[in-house]
Amino acid sequence: MREVSVSHLQAKNDGYVRKIEEESGQKVSQCYQCGKCSGGCPMSFAMDYPPNQIMRMLQVGLLDEVLNSTTIWVCASCLTCSSRCPRGIDIAQVMDNLRILATKQGNTAKGKNALIFHDVFLNSVKNNGRLYELGLAMQVNLKTGNLLKDAELGLPMFLKGKLKLLPHKIKGTDEINKIFAAAKQMEAE
Amino acid sequence: MKYAYYPGCSLHATAAEFDTSTKAVCSKLGVELQEIPDWNCCGASSAHNTSHFLASAIPGRNLILAEKLGLDVASPCAACYQRLKVADHQMKHDDQLRQKMTEITGHNYQGKSQVKNVVDVIVENFDLNKVTKSLNKLKVVCYYGCLMVRPGKLTGIDNPENPQTMDQILEKLGAEVIQWPYKAECCGGSLPIYDADVSIKLVWDILRVARDSGAQAIVTACPLCMSNLDMRQAAVEKKYGEKFNLPVLYFTELVGLALGVPPQGLGLTDKHFVEPMDCLRSQKVV
Numbered sequence: 001m002r003e004v005s006v007s008h009l010q011a012k013n014d015g016y017v018r019k020i021e022e023e024s025g026q027k028v029s030q031c032y033q034c035g036k037c038s039g040g041c042p043m044s045f046a047m048d049y050p051p052n053q054i055m056r057m058l059q060v061g062l063l064d065e066v067l068n069s070t071t072i073w074v075c076a077s078c079l080t081c082s083s084r085c086p087r088g089i090d091i092a093q094v095m096d097n098l099r100i101l102a103t104k105q106g107n108t109a110k111g112k113n114a115l116i117f118h119d120v121f122l123n124s125v126k127n128n129g130r131l132y133e134l135g136l137a138m139q140v141n142l143k144t145g146n147l148l149k150d151a152e153l154g155l156p157m158f159l160k161g162k163l164k165l166l167p168h169k170i171k172g173t174d175e176i177n178k179i180f181a182a183a184k185q186m187e188a189e
Numbered sequence: 190m191k192y193a194y195y196p197g198c199s200l201h202a203t204a205a206e207f208d209t210s211t212k213a214v215c216s217k218l219g220v221e222l223q224e225i226p227d228w229n230c231c232g233a234s235s236a237h238n239t240s241h242f243l244a245s246a247i248p249g250r251n252l253i254l255a256e257k258l259g260l261d262v263a264s265p266c267a268a269c270y271q272r273l274k275v276a277d278h279q280m281k282h283d284d285q286l287r288q289k290m291t292e293i294t295g296h297n298y299q300g301k302s303q304v305k306n307v308v309d310v311i312v313e314n315f316d317l318n319k320v321t322k323s324l325n326k327l328k329v330v331c332y333y334g335c336l337m338v339r340p341g342k343l344t345g346i347d348n349p350e351n352p353q354t355m356d357q358i359l360e361k362l363g364a365e366v367i368q369w370p371y372k373a374e375c376c377g378g379s380l381p382i383y384d385a386d387v388s389i390k391l392v393w394d395i396l397r398v399a400r401d402s403g404a405q406a407i408v409t410a411c412p413l414c415m416s417n418l419d420m421r422q423a424a425v426e427k428k429y430g431e432k433f434n435l436p437v438l439y440f441t442e443l444v445g446l447a448l449g450v451p452p453q454g455l456g457l458t459d460k461h462f463v464e465p466m467d468c469l470r471s472q473k474v475v
Contacts (some may be wrong), residue, residue, distance in 0.1 A: 003220055016332055023241065042375040042394075046387045074387060078375035079339035080206070083349050092341070109210040114238070119461040121235035125247065131198040140383055153420060160460050164202045167451070170227050172250070177295045179246045188243050 009061035013175040016063050024097040030087045031055040037081035037091050051081050051091050058094075071095075073111040079131040116143045126180050129170030133164050141173070190314055193255040193302065194222035194262035195273065197412075198230050199266055203420075204412035206456025210441035211265045211307050213455055217448040218314045222263060225463045231272040234379050245279035245286055246293075248272040252280065253294050264440070265307040267336035267411035268378075273304045274343045302309045306337050306344075306439055308354055315358065321449035323363035327472045329443070330369045330404040331355040332395065334414045336374045349373065354410060355440050360439050362447040369402040371395050376417040385424070392417045393425045396433045405468050410440040419462045436465035446474055 021028055024134075031052070038050035047071045049057065057066050066072070072095055081091040102108065108115055120139045124132045141149050157163045200208035215222050232247035246317050252273060255262045264270040280287050281300045291297045311426055332354045343348035351372060354364045375446075376395060377388035395418065399407050419437040438457075445455040452458050453475050457465055469475045 004204075005449055010300055027287055037210075042377075042391055043388070045390070074384070076375050076378050076380050076388065076391075077237070078335040078378070080373075080375065081342055083339045088376045096237055096241075096244075100240065103239075113383040117379065118235035118238050121233065122239060122243070125236075129227075129232045130201075131233070133198065133202045137382070144222050144383065150382075156462065157420075160462075162203045162460065167202070168201070172229065175250060175293055176247070179243065179250065179367060181239045182289050182293065183246070185244045185295070187240065 006060045013061035013063040017058050017061060019044065019097065019119075020094065020097050020101065024090070024093045026089050026091075026094050027087075028054055028055055028058045028089065028094060029184050030089055031059065032087060034086060040080045040084055042078060042080065043074045043076050046074045051075075051095075054098075055089070055091065065105040066098060067105060068110070070110050072102060073099045073114050080183035113144050124167070124173075127169075127173070127177060128167045129173050129176050130168055132164070134165065135167060168187065190219075190373050191223060191260055192310060193254070194307070195228055195251055195262050195264045195269060196224065196414050197264070197266040197269035199268075199412035203416055204266065206413055206460035207265055207415070207439045207441060210439055210450075210453045210455040211400060211447045212236075213450045214311060214441045214445045214448060215263075215411065217319060217445070218311065218316060220310060220314050223258065225258065225262075226301060228254060230471075231269040233268055233272065233461065237275075238273070239406050240285065242289075244272070245276040245283070246290060248276040249280050249286070249298070250294060252291040252302065252304070253279055253290065253296045254297055256298060256300075256396045257296060259301075261303040261305055263307050263310045264303055265410070266427065267306070267334060268413055271336040271339075271344065277304055277345055285325070293397055302446055303304040306410070308337065309345075311441070312354055312358055314358045314414045317361065320362060320447050321333065322447050322474070324359065324443060325363055325472050325474050326365045327443075327469070327474050328364065328365045328367060328403055328405045329359060329397045329408050329438075330367050330402055331359065331372060331440075332407050332409045332418070333373050333375065333413060334411050335375050335378070336411060336413070336435055341434065355410065359408065359440075361441060362444065364443065367402050367404055369404070371398045376414045378413050381417055381421060383416065385421075385463060389421065389428060392421055393429050393431075396425060396435055397431075400435055404435070405472065406436045406438050406465065408443060409436050434463060435469050438465055
């Protein structure tokens with residue numbers, strides 16, 4: 001890690017960190033570095049910084065490092081950290097807010113596949129009201145360039161009657177569209 | 190008892206046998222399920238990864254539809270269950286969200302319908318007198334995963350570190366339920382769909398610990414856990430060079446057998462990737 005002036009960073013990024021605290025409703029400043037979150041995290045083996053370090057980095061204002069970390073994208077939202085934190089911090093919620101902020105700021109290189117997945121998923125919900133699983137798998141493969149990913153599962157799934165070939169569109173898609181429009185409006189505000 | 194049934198998207202496709210077996214078990218127990226008319230997807234992890242509002246508004250519409258029916262909600266899919274529980278909490282406590290949802294749907298949410306996991310619905314309505322078949326000491330581990338367990342204060346699970354709901358009932362039905370340390374570990378959820386290289390290790394860990402604990406089968410109540418443990422088991426075997434052949438069963442499939450539903454009526458004969466019938470036959474459960 002590069003050498004940093006903590007007081008300088010804190011002054012520069014304090015506003016962002018406060019905003020994350022406010023939006024997530026979680027007091028990151030309460031973390032006292034016990035490490036319980038990292039001890040129980042099933043994905044920590046694939047992270048560049050374990051969850052407790054992410055909390056500490058936020059406390060000292062290392063926001064760029066956090067938003068460019070692998071950690072925020074490999075977090076599986078299993079909530080093990082949140083349910084064990086002795087300080088009552090919902091760390092997984094903070095991870096959600098960090099992903100949302102990273103996406104807004106364009107720090108998306110390490111989250112490319114995750115973002116493609118979420119985008120295709122939500123588009124399916126927006127268009128049909130329900131998830132069209134076959135369409136999701138095909139579009140994610142196309143957009144991530146992994147054309148043959150899980151291809152070996154396709155035929156057996158079809159033969160087992162586990163694949164719907166066509167999407168089902170609900171009647172209330174206008175309400176769904178209004179929900180998405182409201183989300184967009186809130187984001188703009 | 191009658192419930193507003195929220196199958197969720199998976200139960201109409203990849204988790205078809207969870208739908209079939211849930212309906213079969215509820216019918217045997219005299220529990221009526223009325224599907225929520227025109228329900229929509231719960232938004233799953235993609236909604237909460239994208240927007241705080243979408244995370245609760247998308248599942249919130251289903252709660253409003255259920256409240257209009259005047260029924261408590263029965264949700265089989267653990268992922269939907271967690272999203273509905275979070276949405277219920279948020280709609281009760283976030284005025285802005287509730288107001289927006291009233292504007293959009295024309296219904297002011299009161300939170301009168303309780304959201305229940307199908308496992309709890311079955312346990313609450315269970316009648317041991319209706320059991321016609323013993324699970325014959327079939328050695329199983331119950332795998333709860335994340336989403337029906339956490340956050341504990343919303344899911345209402347008995348013990349978030351060592352849940353017992355499925356264990357206790359399967360024991361009563363004659364299974365040999367093994368206590369193991371991976372009950373509430375994570376299988377990776379939707380990560381293996383787009384990031385399998387990394388996250389599939391979690392599936393390997395769960396399969397190894399289940400086998401080493403002496404289980405003949407893993408029991409789950411989550412479509413995501415099922416697809417990772419069952420459908421991706423062959424990929425794990427290939428990547429890690431280890432053969433498991435460990436069947437994964439829905440909780441409702443085993444309960445259905447005990448209530449005398451034939452395996453064909455539960456999806457046991459044709460829906461699984463790891464064939465479970467040999468294992469069930471060897472233990473004379475079918």
